[in-house]
Amino acid sequence: MFAGAEYQRRTALARAAMDAASVDLLLIDSGELLAWATGYTVSETMYRAAFLPREGEAWFTLRALDEAPCREKSWISDVVGFKDTEDAVAAVAASIVAHGFARARIGLDTRSYSMNADTFMRLTAMLPEAHVVPMPGLSDSLRWVKSEAEIAVLRQASKIADKAMLAIAQQTKPGMTTRDAAAIASGIFLREGADTGEVGPVVKASGSHEFLHGVFKTEAIGEGDIVHVELIPRVGNYGARMMRPVMVGTPSAELSVTAAALVALQDRQIAAMKPGALARDVDAIMRQGALDAGLRPDYENVTAYTLGLYTRTPRTSDFSRVFLPTSDWALQEGIVFHVYTTAEGLGFSETVVVERDGGKRLTKAARSILGAISDS
Missing domain, CATH: 3.90.230.10 (Creatinase/methionine aminopeptidase superfamily)
Structure with missing residues (x-):
């Protein structure tokens, strides 16, 4: 829907917030921020998340069933799909490890409706060497000022x-x-x-x-x-x-x-x-x-x-x-x-x-x- 320059602008805003919080990786899971940052969003039928590194390429982890529409709508080319028989939260955690961020400072919005207490506890348990940095309200504040x-x-x-x-x-x-x-x-x-x-x-x-x-x-x-x-x-x-x-x-x-x-x-x-x-x-x-x-x-x-x-x-x-x-x-x-x-x-x-x-x-x-x- 938007030109590439618009998503570049949004990525720069997100990375500026990451710089301010000294985080290496931003986990994005609220429906609105997913759409804003990646061009694609999907319901919470199963947990899913997109990731923006402070340096390097972004990626998306979601149900394999949603891979095709994600590739069609999003500017992100690295799309990791998992089977419905897999544990969604475990698949998201595994993608973080596979991309080399097992020991990273990971920023996430603790007010995101997708980041419930169970998901937060399971993710942190599955990533014992990572340091989770709360960034409450980021899913909203990044989107306040409209282009x-x-x-x-x-x-x-x-x-x-x-x-x-x-x-x-x-x-x-x-x-x-x-x-x-x-x-x-x-x-x-x-x-x-x-x-x-x-x-x-x-x-x-x-x-x-x-x-x-x-x-x-x-x-x-x-x-x-x-x-x-x-x-x-x-x-x-x-x-x-x-x-x-x-x-x-x-x-x-x-x-x-x-x-x-x-x-x-x-x-x-x-x-x-x-x-x-x-x-x-x-x-x-x-x-x-x-x-x-x-x-x-x-x-x-x-x-x-x-x-x-x-x-x-x-x-x-x-x-x-x-x-x-x-x-x-x-x-x-x-x-x-x-x-x-x-x-x-x-x-x-x-x-x-x-x-x-x-x-x-x-x-x-x-x-x-x-x-x-x-x-x-």
Whole structure:
């Protein structure tokens, strides 16, 4: 999907982190970092890992059944396959020994969901002469800042989200169900080049913000209902996200005022997303602003989190960087966030990249309560 120069850039970043930690070999096993570093990723049906030496050629160790797709998708030519009858962790350890790193300083991400306690203990027992160096969080931090090539893919995904959101707003009408609305988006995802037809929550909104993680089910849509639509198209595993409220009929004056207030606060927040800005200060624009305006009685959830590459993992959102009052880290140019807010049954969110002069929205759909077709 990406040119060779992009993978060279990524390899250089990984090796710089290795230099800082004084490690000889980097073990890569999280699904996202595998895709980012090698161009190929695969599920954890059986343990697998790629290896990047500080000097020398990288290699990949995985099921023999996955060798062919790995060779097709990855820039790595040294692919070691093991039989399903073999012990996967033992095969990975054996490949380390075979490549001459039995006594090396081996860096690995102890927060990787693939590196569970059993795998860690077995690997260290099988490599008694190696020195394991914990590099917690590396699988996420290496990927925070996006290249222009990555942002271009996120822009493609954002356009798909825009098109699908507009179609839902235009086609939803009384008598349809939330499943019907989700199917509209799913069809557009597939026709426009998204990886899958999976959409986010499409549920009837109620309360203040409790609907955000509502369970998807078949709900009839009637006059006056607000449908909360969150779209999460992925292109080449890079996912954009956007939320909008879609209402059948005309919103009340009170709802329209609330929507305008939320959007105005979020616009201020996005404008403040400049390199060097503290995340907690950017967070406060939305959080404190919504509380001061009486839009919510409390505000305990994050107001943004990192976006980028998603694979088949136990997590559906990347919270390695979030906006909270305790977020004492500075923004960097090129990081992409899902910026979101909710109140009074309304949810608005955008895919936003940090640029030199502030945040830039990659999603472009109208920022208002979108109107569905009414029978009246």
